[in-house]
Amino acid sequence: MNFSRQIVLLFLVSVTDCLITDFAKGAGSFSTVVIDPGHGGFDRGGIPGQLVPEKMVALDTAMRLQKILERAGVRTVMTRTTDVFVPLPMRTAIANAQRDAIFVSIHYNASPRSRAHGIETYCEDSAGAPLAARIQRDILTQVSAENRGVKRAEYYVLRNCQIPAVLVECGFLTNPIEATLALSPSYRQRVAEQIAAGVIEQRSHPLPAPSPPPPRKKTHHHRYKLTKR
Numbered sequence: 001m002n003f004s005r006q007i008v009l010l011f012l013v014s015v016t017d018c019l020i021t022d023f024a025k026g027a028g029s030f031s032t033v034v035i036d037p038g039h040g041g042f043d044r045g046g047i048p049g050q051l052v053p054e055k056m057v058a059l060d061t062a063m064r065l066q067k068i069l070e071r072a073g074v075r076t077v078m079t080r081t082t083d084v085f086v087p088l089p090m091r092t093a094i095a096n097a098q099r100d101a102i103f104v105s106i107h108y109n110a111s112p113r114s115r116a117h118g119i120e121t122y123c124e125d126s127a128g129a130p131l132a133a134r135i136q137r138d139i140l141t142q143v144s145a146e147n148r149g150v151k152r153a154e155y156y157v158l159r160n161c162q163i164p165a166v167l168v169e170c171g172f173l174t175n176p177i178e179a180t181l182a183l184s185p186s187y188r189q190r191v192a193e194q195i196a197a198g199v200i201e202q203r204s205h206p207l208p209a210p211s212p213p214p215p216r217k218k219t220h221h222h223r224y225k226l227t228k229r
Helices: 003-025 054-071 088-096 129-142 176-182 185-204 220-228
Strands: 032-037 075-078 101-109 119-123 147-152 165-172
Touching: 032 054, 032 088, 054 075, 054 101, 054 165, 054 185, 088 101, 101 129, 101 185, 119 129, 129 147, 129 165, 129 185, 165 176, 165 185, 176 185
Parallel strands: 032 075, 032 101, 101 165, 119 147
Antiparallel strands: 119 165
């Protein structure tokens, strides 16, 4: 093997090692959190006939999250701060304009079955999986709810973000008990605090990126959701 070929091979090995290291870090070592309150404006969120509009409780939870993170010295960027409709491409454009950042989308769930309940967190790939796992775990340490786990989904905002991205479903607004909780400022504050805890933990002590969770089964409820995010 000649000298020039050795140099090329060493360069390729070095680049590959760097890429593997960066990939393994997942959502670690970031300086900015893009916070995305779901829906807004004419888009109430949820399903037809739902009494509690998702857009309002999602915005309030997101604003609380912003305040907590800012107090902790974390830079934040909001995709919306008022009751306005922001198209999905604009949301991901805001996220992708940031460097050294992660994306956290705040939602509340809905289902044709009023008995459906619990909290779940979504990611699209392994880059967002460690953050999703930490947020899911931390919320459930302070909120008494069914653990619906960390799931993989190809929601628009997850699929089109070029930074690690997660989407948190903070409870079912179609469930009478969880809808009542969602209307409580203290509940939304607890949820925001625990999402912030997961974000700060991942920033300070990044977990390695595992394999992404398996794709979830598509149901009528999920098909509706896929069109909205």
